[in-house]
Amino acid sequence: MxxxxxxxxxxxxxxxxxxxxxxxxxxxxxxxxxxxxxxxxxxxxxxxxxxxxxxxxxxxxxxxxxxxxNMVATAMIKKQTQTFGLIIPDIKNIFYGELTRAIEDKAHKLGFNVILCNTDNDLEKESEYLNFLIRKGIDGIIFSTPETNDMNVREVMKSRPDLPIIILGSKVKNVRLDEVLVDNFEGSYTATRHLIDLGHERIGYIGGQPDSYSTIERQRGYLAALEDNGITSNPTYIELDEFKIDSGFEKGKKLLAEEDRPTAIFAANDAIAVGVYKAARELGLRIPEDLSVIGFDDSQFAEIVFPELTTIRTPIAQMGEKTVELAVQIVKDGKNFKESITFQPTLVERGSTQRIKKAVKS
Amino acid sequence: MxxxxxxxxxxxxxxxxxxxxxxxxxxxxxxxxxxxxxxxxxxxxxxxxxxxxxxxxxxxxxxxxxxxxNMVATAMIKKQTQTFGLIIPDIKNIFYGELTRAIEDKAHKLGFNVILCNTDNDLEKESEYLNFLIRKGIDGIIFSTPETNDMNVREVMKSRPDLPIIILGSKVKNVRLDEVLVDNFEGSYTATRHLIDLGHERIGYIGGQPDSYSTIERQRGYLAALEDNGITSNPTYIELDEFKIDSGFEKGKKLLAEEDRPTAIFAANDAIAVGVYKAARELGLRIPEDLSVIGFDDSQFAEIVFPELTTIRTPIAQMGEKTVELAVQIVKDGKNFKESITFQPTLVERGSTQRIKKAVKS
DNA sequence: CTCCTTGTTGAAAACGCTTGCCTGATACTA
DNA sequence: TAGTATCAGGCAAGCGTTTTCAACAAGGAG
Incomplete structure (x- = not known):
């Protein structure tokens, strides 16, 4: 040659x-x-x-x-694999699909790959993945799970204090970490306020996992908006379960079956809202005529259902991107800022909310 | 110590x-x-x-x-990283979400990780990913893209003839590879037959990417069912675009605007069907009273829309699992069977199809 | 003419593990 | 008693890079 x-x-x-x-x-x-x-x-x-x-x-x-x-030889010496681990509950969940896409895209642009890990919120499984990832020499871990249990995170921090960990969309109790968040309180306040502005007073709230950061914060926003507008909150109007369609369906039915049923429901995410649609349909209630529904996230679901769902838009893509940027920065510069970045959500009005008809209040 | x-x-x-x-x-x-x-x-x-x-x-x-x-040291010697690369167009697409979940789960059970790659059907991007993956020493590649362009696959086969490649849900032209498929022809035949059985004769077909294996095969099944039942196919009832909601919406509007509009539409996947729902709504047509719609895949969308979508169920999870099993087997035994495994789809009747009203035919 | 400086290259160690080869020891057979 | 399996474990090479160190050449300063 x-x-x-x-x-x-x-x-x-x-x-x-x-x-x-x-x-x-x-x-x-x-x-x-x-x-x-x-x-x-x-x-x-x-x-x-x-x-x-x-x-x-x-x-x-x-x-x-x-x-x-050969990158594995390089990795051996440099102790860098150009790979991130992404921990999520379930990629089937459309919200995580959108998030993952944004993360993977940005990572690819910056020369990184991402290894996908579905934990189903199972701490055992999460721990397994974490071990595997660390043994593979990943350069950082992106956590996006609703639960705030800190067991595994602590474990990792102890054994590999240098490893970048970024929490996306949640908070881990008692641990200072880089985190990228959406302003749940503000978003929920806005959502609830929107319903109040439309004349609703009997407003239900259906949350996800009870000890999830999002559930808690969104509930706080909901309650604050009620209070600020002189509406006394009704504990029977609050239901928590999971961020899933089925949960929305079950809890929706429960709320709507009450004598004094809510005229509007704030669902802590779009999937729950979809469940509420189903519940309403089963009970013969029309949306938005008989029931206003507002969701959270503005995922694909919002535009699929009819009427299209009024919801709070979480800037999912930007959050994913920012997370990766942060991770790469930490890997490159070796500086760990322990930053907390909060994105502001916005109200997207579509067809599922409506001014309350006076007749109903009678 | x-x-x-x-x-x-x-x-x-x-x-x-x-x-x-x-x-x-x-x-x-x-x-x-x-x-x-x-x-x-x-x-x-x-x-x-x-x-x-x-x-x-x-x-x-x-x-x-x-x-x-340390697995990277091991990988260096053994030339095995316990990692697969997964090439899909877009994880946001709910179909790939479900597929990916099944793949990742099975891989994890068998001790492998998966690196996610979203190509948007862009061959350039696909090629980039492929290079990266190979340099990282992945043990196999799982391809699941609608396009059947063989450029990149050939490239890989040339430079790394030993590398396991498995095609999931599609076929690559002129190349013999391991492949896991759903019987598109059979499924579409069943779908179309179902509509015919309900008395429909003016049946539209909306496909995805024109040169995608699924689009072509599903169209074949549709045409065969028409022919076998003595219905002459009408070219103006056939539209192709992409496997997306928007495409279904656009093409649906086009089909339904015709004077002699179809009384039923077979959508080549559920996303397209969702688009058809929107089109029907815009045109004031009720489903299933004025229009029967049948989809393909039985993805999450099917149960979200109202009325719930009658569709052809693709055994997505099983296909994903089988794919990984195959990949692992090849990695372990070093035998490459060049197998072609076909799964049978099944009809799932829900609310979007209905016996045609005689009145309409008049 | 000597001493530095600057530029350019190669030799070799290192990264953390696996594995072929070899040496001993032990146990068994004849 | 010697010969031969069988079993145990150490040594060292090797995987494909990066990086430190030293060597050497050329050119400029003094």
Missing amino acids: LNGSPVTIGKRFHIKGREVGQVVTIKDVAKAANVSISTVSRVLNNSGYTSANVKERVNKAVEELKFQK | LNGSPVTIGKRFHIKGREVGQVVTIKDVAKAANVSISTVSRVLNNSGYTSANVKERVNKAVEELKFQK
Whole structure:
């Protein structure tokens, strides 16, 4: 090839008796360019001195041999794998689908891959994943789980205090970490206020997991809005379960079956709102004529249901991006800011909320 | 500790001036257990001879030191990373969400991780990902993209003929690969047949990407069912675009605006069906009274819309699992079967299809 | 002409593990 | 008693890079 050497580029090797192709290494490049491997490495990484002549020869060899740097070897030395672990409850959940997409996109742009981990909010499973990820040498962990249990996070922080951990959309109790949040209180206050502005006073709230940060904060916002507008909150109008359609359906039915049923429901996320739609349908209540519904997140669901769902938009994509930016920054600069970044949600009015009809109040 | 040695377990090291924790290596274990590192490796991997005594000492040391094997070192030697790359168009798409979940779950059970790659059906992007994945030493690639363009697949096969590649839900032209499929023809035939059985004759078809395997096969099934039942197909009743809600909306409006509009529409996936719902709503057509709609996949959308969508259920989870099983088998045994496995879909009747009213035909 | 400085390269160690080879020890056979 | 399996465990090479160190050349300052 390049310098007339016999064609022994690359190396054939076998695994379990099967030939594993011929992989070109830095050694082959060195031979072809007639320099040492250290030199090849230097031009590859653009570090240290290298003459223009040598640079050219190496680049030519790289091209001709189609050399691709083996990243696991690099990872071994540099202790960096260009990989993040992403911990979420369930990628089937559309909210996490959107979040994951934003995260993966940004990571890819910045030269990182993401390993997906679905925990189903199971701490055991979460712990397994975490171990695996750490053994694989990931460069950081992005947590986005509704539960705020700190067991596993603490464990990681103890064994690998240097490892970047970023919490997305939640808070972990008693631990100071980088976190990217949406202003749940503000969003819920706005949602509830919107209903109040439409004349509603009997307003229900259906939350997700009782000890989830979002559930709690959103409930706070709901209660504050009621109070600020002189409406006494009614405990029987508050139900908590999970951030799922089924939960919304069950709890919705429960709320709407009451004699003095709410005229509006604030669902802590869009999935719950979808459940409420189903409940309303089953009970023969029309939305928005008989019942106003407002959701949270502005996920794809919001535009699929009919009438389209009025909801609080969480800037999911931006939050995902910011999270990755933060993670990369920490990996690169080694500085850990322990930042807490909060995004503001906005009200998106669609067809599921309506001014209350006086008749109903009678 | 174990044998009274001074506490120098683990090694502190720094990256960019920041301390990177203390990582316990096999060396530390060896020292603590008073054996050589080869022995430690042997008991860790349960390979070769080791006495009960030594085994115990090593295990004890492992436990006391909380040793975790560094997988990148292992990967370096074994050329196996216990990682798969998953190529899909977009994780936001609910169908891929469900598929990905099944894949990730199974992979995790079998000791593998999955790196997620969203290509947006962009071959350039796909190629980038592929390169990255290969450089990272992934053990196999799972492809699930509607397009059947073989460019990148060929490229990979050429440079790494040993690398397991599995195609999920599609076919790549002119290439023999392991593939896991759903019987698109059969499913579509069933769908169309179902509409015919309900008395429909003016049946529209809205497909996805024109050159996607699914679009083509589903159209074949649709046409065959029409023909077998003596209905001449009408080209103006066939529209193709993308497997998306918006496409369903646009093409649905187009079909339904015609004078002689279809009384039923077979949408090549549930997302398109959702679009058709919107179109019908805009045109004041009731489903199923004025228009029957049937989808394909039985994704989450099907139960969210109202009336709930009659659709063809693709066994998404099973397909995902099977794919991973296949991949793992190939990685482990080194045998490549080039299998083609086809799953049968089933009809799920819900509220969106109805016997045609004679009046309408008049 | 000597001493530095600056530029350019290669040799070799290191990253943390696996594995082939070799040496001993033990136990069994004849 | 010697010969031969069988079992145990250590040594060292190797995986494909990066990086430190030292060597050497060329050029300029004194």
